[in-house]
Amino acid sequence: MKKSKKITAKGKKLRTEPVTSKDKHLNFMVQIDEPKNVRKDILEALREIIIFMQGYETFLKVQEEKLVALNKLQADAKALNSLIENKLKRYLPKGKLKGLISKKTLPKEEVEELPTEEFNLPSEEPEEPEGNELEDLELQLKDIEGRLKNIK
Amino acid sequence: MPVFIKIDDYNSVLEIVKAVRKKLDDAKSTLLKINDLKNEEDHQLEMWQNTLSEVEKKIDFINHSLNEPEQF
Numbered sequence: 001m002k003k004s005k006k007i008t009a010k011g012k013k014l015r016t017e018p019v020t021s022k023d024k025h026l027n028f029m030v031q032i033d034e035p036k037n038v039r040k041d042i043l044e045a046l047r048e049i050i051i052f053m054q055g056y057e058t059f060l061k062v063q064e065e066k067l068v069a070l071n072k073l074q075a076d077a078k079a080l081n082s083l084i085e086n087k088l089k090r091y092l093p094k095g096k097l098k099g100l101i102s103k104k105t106l107p108k109e110e111v112e113e114l115p116t117e118e119f120n121l122p123s124e125e126p127e128e129p130e131g132n133e134l135e136d137l138e139l140q141l142k143d144i145e146g147r148l149k150n151i152k
Numbered sequence: 153m154p155v156f157i158k159i160d161d162y163n164s165v166l167e168i169v170k171a172v173r174k175k176l177d178d179a180k181s182t183l184l185k186i187n188d189l190k191n192e193e194d195h196q197l198e199m200w201q202n203t204l205s206e207v208e209k210k211i212d213f214i215n216h217s218l219n220e221p222e223q224f
Contacts, residue, residue: 033217041213041214048210052207055203059193062189072182076179077179080172080175080176084172091161091168
């Protein structure tokens, strides 16, 4: 009853009214041109989504495997570092060649006669900050290159 | 001028170098495996992308069929 009152009272606003329950029961038909194709597409889309979800499971497994492999790689890297730092380095001469560089000014013969054990001696100078490591490395490189030239 | 070192030290160094080489080989094979897994992931992602675009096409077609029926 209220609806009918509103409709009569508001006149033109009738067109903007929402669809009433009566309208909903109207059986309009919509023609679908290719129903078979629509059905086929729906089914195929469903199938592909299921495959997609299966792929997700596979992807998770792959990621887990990758995580395990990454952890193994990290462990390998640590083991390598430990082998080189703690074991191999003990047997090899230390990298600080500052002492040698100053001795490089000595005549060539004297430098060659230096025993190799001297390389193992810790440098008497206090450790320099990390910023100078690059310079140290450059010096070492130059020294090595010089030695290589001498060998050739 | 030759340098002489203790045979014990020499053997120890050789053993350590051998161990280092083995670890390096392990790390290399692990890295290869990670690379394979990454490729597998990439392949899977590509497949997903293709699947999604296929589904999108189908949904577009369905949408088109439902929303734009033949005009009389």
